[in-house]
Amino acid sequence: MKVNAQTVDTFTPNKYNTLYESTSNISNGSGSFLFAGRTAPMDNKLRRGLLQFDLSSIPTNATVTEAKLTLFMSRSIAGSTNVTLHKTLVDWGQGTSDAGGQEGAGTTSTMNDASWNCSFSMNGSTCITSWTSTGGDFNTSASATTSVSGIGSYEWSSTNMISDVQDWISNTSNNFGWFLLAQESNGTTAKRFDASGTNAPILEVTYSMPLSIDEFSLNNFYVKPNPVKSVFELNLPDSIKEVNVSIYNILGEEIYKSNYSLNSKIDSSNWTSGIYLIRVNTDGNVKTKRFLKL
Numbered sequence: 001m002k003v004n005a006q007t008v009d010t011f012t013p014n015k016y017n018t019l020y021e022s023t024s025n026i027s028n029g030s031g032s033f034l035f036a037g038r039t040a041p042m043d044n045k046l047r048r049g050l051l052q053f054d055l056s057s058i059p060t061n062a063t064v065t066e067a068k069l070t071l072f073m074s075r076s077i078a079g080s081t082n083v084t085l086h087k088t089l090v091d092w093g094q095g096t097s098d099a100g101g102q103e104g105a106g107t108t109s110t111m112n113d114a115s116w117n118c119s120f121s122m123n124g125s126t127c128i129t130s131w132t133s134t135g136g137d138f139n140t141s142a143s144a145t146t147s148v149s150g151i152g153s154y155e156w157s158s159t160n161m162i163s164d165v166q167d168w169i170s171n172t173s174n175n176f177g178w179f180l181l182a183q184e185s186n187g188t189t190a191k192r193f194d195a196s197g198t199n200a201p202i203l204e205v206t207y208s209m210p211l212s213i214d215e216f217s218l219n220n221f222y223v224k225p226n227p228v229k230s231v232f233e234l235n236l237p238d239s240i241k242e243v244n245v246s247i248y249n250i251l252g253e254e255i256y257k258s259n260y261s262l263n264s265k266i267d268s269s270n271w272t273s274g275i276y277l278i279r280v281n282t283d284g285n286v287k288t289k290r291f292l293k294l
Helices: 159-170 213-218
Strands: 007-011 015-020 033-038 046-052 063-076 081-087 118-121 127-130 144-148 152-157 178-182 191-194 202-208 222-224 231-235 242-248 254-261 274-282 285-293
Touching: 015 033, 033 063, 033 081, 063 144, 063 159, 144 152, 159 202, 222 285
Parallel strands: 033 178
Antiparallel strands: 007 202, 015 046, 033 046, 033 191, 046 178, 063 152, 063 191, 063 202, 081 144, 081 178, 118 127, 222 231, 242 254, 242 274, 274 285
């Protein structure tokens, strides 16, 4: 498929939350931070972040060529640990819960909050919709992995992320975002990431759009013969029957302007020798090329 030049769009989260390992419903839907990893031995509980981006502004026929997520890690009780992104498999919610303070312990879930037990909570003890697996439903294979150590910005980028984003753009109903996990098997690994404000998460998506038939065809027009002695014509594909033609000399002066149909001829016998620019326009698609007049 032929594509145009690439476009880069950036997005902040449409929604986010943190799941706190607990038998009751604990969340942080309206807090300022996301958490991932295992807490200190005195608590020894897991935290899992959730974030989702609204990509509906990107046309569904776009081709994604790069996807990069940037997060700012603002607090940690652990050394270097791998933090992974996992494609979320079902929808989930963000309520009004706000843990306050450093937010590490979370607070009671409110209506529609995702929690360890619920994709959508009713309150601190009841689910509207439960996860199929306690702790959330996500691909066990990571979409991307980055080692996170001290305070600062970190990036995630991979071919699997490109596939995730491509799926969300082409099939908007599949866009449930990513889980954010830190190493969970043992030890203290918890990391805190900013979820809003100056250091909010940024998803950068690079994509291209297909060319229309006329745009693709116009890329291939040319002057024949070239160099030109007197009479010449344009080689146009069969899909284009007529174009508007303007020709300029090396000084930028327009010396010729006319509609041009297939098999027409242009007489340059009275033009001086030199380089000329020919501009072809059809339905707003414009291409310019050079030719030599002998």
